[in-house]
Amino acid sequence: MSTIKDVAKLAGVAPSTVSRVIADSPKISKRTKERVKEIMDELGYYPNVHARNLVNKETNVIGVIMPSASYAPFQNPFFPEVLRGITAQANKDKYGLYLSTGQTEEGIMEEVKEMVYSRRVDGIILLYSTTSDPIIPFLLREKFPFVVIGRPPEDYADVVSYVNNDNVKAAKMLTEYVLLLKHERIGFIGGRKDAYVTLDHKHGYEQALKTAGIDINPMYFVYHDEVFEGGEQAVIELMAQATPPTALVVADDLMALGVLRMLTSMGYRVPEDISVVSFNNVLMSELSAPPLTTMDIFIYELGFQAATLVREQIASPPLDAQARIVGHKLVRRSSTSRRITKESTL
Template identity: 50%
Template sequence: MAITIKDVAKQAEVSPATVSRVIADNPRISAKTKQKVRETMKSLGYYPNFQARNLVAQKTRTIGIIMANSTTLAFQNPFFPEVLRGISVSAHNSQYGLYLSTGATEEEIFEEVVAMDQGKRVDGIILLYSRVGDRIMDYLFQSGLPFSVVGRPHTNADAISYVDNDNIGIAKQVMAHLFGLGHQRIAFIAGGKDFVVTLDRLKGFEEALAEHAIPHQAEYVVNQEGMQQDGKGAIRQLFELPEPPTAIVTHDDLVAYEVIGYLEDLQINVPEDVSIIGFNNHALSKHLKPPLSSVDICIYELGVEAANLLLEKINDEKAVPRQITVSSRLIERGSCQGR
């Protein structure tokens, strides 16, 4: 059996209450007593039991992290580890621990969220994604449990603390860059279509076209399902169009390189024949050939700020929901060319 507060109390010849107060560094305890109790704790190797402490304190100093369905490609790209790194740093600074969802299906994850909330397993939750009509977000919204989101919520956004990039704006900037190089026929390889980030970037894409009076052709948009089922075929189709694109924007660098691979098979060269821009600025993108122009969305900062927003709500019951826009910028490399 582990050392308890009673063992320390007995050994130090004080009451358990006093030991507890020494742990909490209560100012009403004399320096002498504190000293004595602390020595005893040390000599006995005492460590407070978290379960007991949490039970009476009615809090856990733990943050729940909800990630999207782990069977998706979410795990392939570096978004998850990088955002987690940001969250870790912020949580660690405030002495919070991290509890991870493990479910593989949306149903399982939903159950976990309910259990985390109702079972008082965490003090708050960070939702690592935002999708349209998400049960989990709806549940959190009505639960009263503090939470924050990485990504703009599709509904009730004003009433929710979240971090996001200016996805519409950055998509327009990417388009402006391509327009500036003389491109008019631009394809867009989009992420999962129920993710708000996808909708926003697509909106920026379309707005940019509209502002330049370029008609929006649906064939130029390839959705994630199309890429996953038959990426090669999807790209081939794109270039069998009567007017094939001269530039491609993809929602992720890894996808960009996958596309570049298919293009090489089709004898289409990047950037000579077609320009390409990715998102997420993968560590590899500056080393590979061609070096990829990519949008750095500052994933680490997204994580840090999401954790900060959550901690703000945890620490202050009536903190007003805040929204943080993390900067993003296009990093130009060698994958685009004027025409």
């Protein structure tokens, strides 16, 4: 096995120069760097990054905290897509990722503590944000670099760095689109009731109805933690109303697939009998039957920006909290249509 001394001898430089090349020191000329890297390739030499990181007191690893297994994160295409964005930035900066494996919220909290106290990672990306999650106050107390994908709690809004969409505005736009199709009885199917994204979607939905002068019907609100199955159950609850909705605003595309399947099994036609809109614009939304009208929230970009921001937090502590807002775009497909009324057929 080749050593750093072997590389230095063949390159005609000191071992310390090889170390500086590995560290990408600006004090080493481009020509020398190229020569040393050629020799490293010839000898098949790979630097001991772990040992170097121990000296630098860095791991060059970022922790990624997923929701607990009870919320089946890998069943929802949102999480693989946001991880794709994080991974793209990780590959660019040549650092590793450590994914949490906690099965419960208590287990995740213990895993985060172990990451921080053992310095297993240099920083953390939290892939969700809820009203009562203990991780954010813990990381703040420990002054540990971290970034949230989503909106942090109001009490910490000025001290937590995060990447998010304007979910209130996005939900308002989506609901307004349904209103323009002449629907007035619009149901809302939310996810976790304690998730800030659910609260913001509900707020935007309510804003749109109030602006249109439509009374908010509390019987049209349904929440489910389960995603696909939750969509199915929500349809049963809403369509059992004496006056069921003619359109549904759904938390995300996977839940909307459950909605579509249950509506079909109950004999409803989409969009002729009822229109359905959702959020995220994952691949399955385009392949569903019918293809879903959805709000693209640019999930990949959320992950990429979060990974960039946490690296900045690590490189320059203490760094003031930053907020980065990723845009959104309405993608119109075949799950929506203008509501047919007696007046419109005259």
